[in-house]
Amino acid sequence: MKVENLSQNYVGLRQSYRKSGMQSALYSNSNVNPQFTGNYVKAAKTGSDFILDLIPGKKAIEKMKKLDVLKGELGGILITALGTGLVAPIFIAYNPFVKAPKDATPEEKQEVENTKQYTAMRQPISAVLAALFQAGVLNPIDKCLDKWTNDPNYSKNVRVDLDQSALNKESYLKRIKAKEMRQEVKDGKASYSSKKLFEEELARRVKQAQADQVSDLAEQLNKTGRIQIGQRFMEDKTVAEFINKQLDSYIKSAEKLKVDASGIDYDELKVHMDKLKKGANIDIKEFGIDQSGIGFYTERARMIMQNEEPIRRLFDKNVLPKGEKELEAYLKGLLNTSESSDMKLLIQEVLDHTPSVRESRCQRTIERIDKIKRACGGEYSPKAYLQSMLDRNSEVDRLIKSLEESRIQDASTIKSKGIMQVLDDIVKKCHFDVNNQKLSDVLDGSGVFQSDKKGLVKKVSEDIIKQYKKFIEKNYKGINQITKVAIGVGITLPITCTALNWVYPRLMELCFPKLAGIKKDKPVVENQEGGAK
C-alpha cells in the first residue's frame, strides 16, 4: 500500500497524555507532519539515554543490547546450532585422531577422508534443522503465552501473579497496537508515508499505553490500597513487599545525598596536583585530604570563597570565549599568569575536563559560591560551612530513619487500609518545602524527594506499580523459559532428529553424489539418533 502522508486522529492520545500528566516528561516531535497540529508527542530522553550517548563504545553497547534477544532458550538453540554448523564440521573433517591404519592402501585412506567429510556434512544440516524446528517454534510459543497471560479472556486462568492483563507485556502491546494501526490505515483514518513513520508511531503508542496502564494502576492503588487485575487482586502481603522494596531503594538513594568521601576522586585530584607540582610546589596535604571527606569539602569551600572575586570575574559567562579551542587557550593563559596556587588548581581542574564541559565547569564553580553562601546562611565562614555539612548529614540521616520507620514490619497481616496509610506516610516523608533553600539544595534532583506533593503522590504509587511490573515480568520469564525447554525437549527435539535422519542421506545423495555415491551399494540405515549431536 502506498502511504502518502501522516494524518492521524490524536484525540485519544492527547486525552491519555493529559490524563497521565506527562507533559513535563515529553518533548514535542520535530519530525511531525506539518498537517498535524495536535500534541504529537515523543517520549523524552531520559537521564539513562543521556548517559548512553556519552559512554565511549556506545555502538558496542547498543549491539549487545540487540543481542539481548538471545538471552534464553533462543540463544541456547542458536549458539548450539552455530557450533554444530560451523565449528563441528571442521573438527570432524580434520580430526587427527581419526585416520586410516598405517598399512592402509591409498584407496582406503581416501575412503576414510570421504567418510570424515560425509560425516562432517551432517552437522550443518543438523544445525539448519535445529534452527528451523527448535528456534522456529519459539515465536509461536511467545505469541501463545503472551495471549494467555495478557488477554483478560484467558489470563484469568493463570495465577494472579502471572496475569499481565492490567500491565501488558511490551511485545503483546506492540501486536495489539500494530493491528489497531493497520485497521486505521485500512479504514482510511490514517496513513504513513514510510515504514519508519509507522514504526515510530507504533513505538509512541506502545509507550503511551504502558504509561497509561501504570498511571491507572497507581491511581487505583492510591484510592483503594490494592492492585486490581481484572476481577482479582494482588495479595496485600505482596503489595506490602513491593512497598518495602521501594523504600529500600529510596533509602539507598538518600544515603548518597550525605557529604562523605565517596564523591571525592583522590586519584583524579592527584593528577591535577601532579601537573601543577613542578611549577607551584603544592603539597597535597594542604587540600584537607582526609577519610571523612568533610575536610576536603571544607578546604575546597575555603579555596573557592577566598578567590570569589577572580572566579566571578574570570569565569563570567560573558568573559569566557565561545569556541572550545579559544576557551582552552584562554584557560591556559590564565594558568600561566595566575599567581595564586588555589586558582592554578581550580583552572587546572577545569582544563583536565573534556573540552565540551569546560564552560559548564566554570559556571558550576560560580554556582558553588552561591550554594556555599546559602549553606552558611548568607555569609561564608569556615565554621558555618562545616556546621552546614554536619547539619546536612544529620538531616539526611533523619530522613532515612523516618523512611525506615515506614517499612511494613509484618507484611502478612497488613490490609489495604494499612497500605493506604503507609503510602500517605511515605509521601509526607519524601516531601520538602521548596522555600527551604538549604534543604532544596540537598534534596532537589535526587529522584526520591520532591517539593510538588501532588506529583509525589503519583510518583510514589507509580514506583510501587513499577515494582509490581518487575515482579510479574520475572515470573513470566521463568514460566516462559520452562515452557520452551519442556516443548523443546519433548516435542521439537524428536521432530528435529527424525527430520535429520530423513533429510541427511537424501540431501547428501542429491548434493554430494561423490561422497554419498560410495554407499549406493548398500542402503542407508535410518538410524534413530537422539539429540541433534
Place this chain on the structure above:
Amino acid sequence: MLSVNSVGSKLFGSMTKAKPAKKLCEWFQKDPEKALAYSTIASVAIKDGIGCGMYVYQSLHNDKIPEERRKFVSALDLTNGILMIVSQIGMFFAMRKINDKLFPMLFSKSFGKKANLKPILEQARVAQRNAGMKPDKKFRLEEFYKEHKDNCFATFKFITELAAATILAKRVIVPFIATPLAKKVEKKMDEKSAAKAGNAQNNSGDKFEKPAEVSMKGSSGVEVPPEQASGDAFVSTNLLAKYRN
C-alpha cells in the same frame, strides 16, 4: 464455545498453579539472569542427555550387536555422552568465573579501568541542562551508567558462557578427548573379550565372530568404522548402524 486458546490457557493456567511452577518463579525472582543462564545450560545438557540415553538404549537392545559386545558399545556411547555433558557444564561455570575479568578487559573503554566516569556524568548534566531539563544528581546518573553496564554484562555473560559450553567444550575439546579415550577403553575391553572368547572357544567352539574393531563416536558424531579402512564402502554415522551391517 471451547476454543484452542480457551483449552490451552486453562491447561497452562493449571500448570502455573502447580507447586514446582511457583518454586521456579521464586527462583527467577531472586536472580533472573542467573536463573535464565542455568536453565538454558540445563536445557542443553538435558537434550544431550536424552540423545545419549537413546544411543545407549538402542545399543543395549539391538539384536544385531552380539550380546557380548552390547555393554561395551553402550558403555562407549555413555562415556561420550557423559563427557559431553560434564565438559559443557564445567566450561559454562569456568567461563562464568573468567567473565568477571574478561568483560572489563573487552569493554575497557566503556566499563573498564580506562572508563572515566566523572566527565561522562559531567557531560550528561551539561546535555540535560542544554535540553532544558533540570540535571539529575550525579549519583542518579551513576545508577543509569551502572544499569547500562549490568545489562551489557548480563548479555555478554550469557552469550560467552553458552558459546564456551556448546562450541568450545562440546565441539572442540570433547572430540579431542573422546577419540583417544575411546581407543584406550576399546583396547582394554578388546583384550578382555579376546581372552574370554579364547576361553569360550576352547570350551565350546567358535560361537561368535568378533565384530570389527569398534570406534567411538569421536568428534561429535564422527566415527570411522573400520570397515571403511578395510574397503567396505558403506559409511555410517553411529555405532548402531555399523553393527547393523
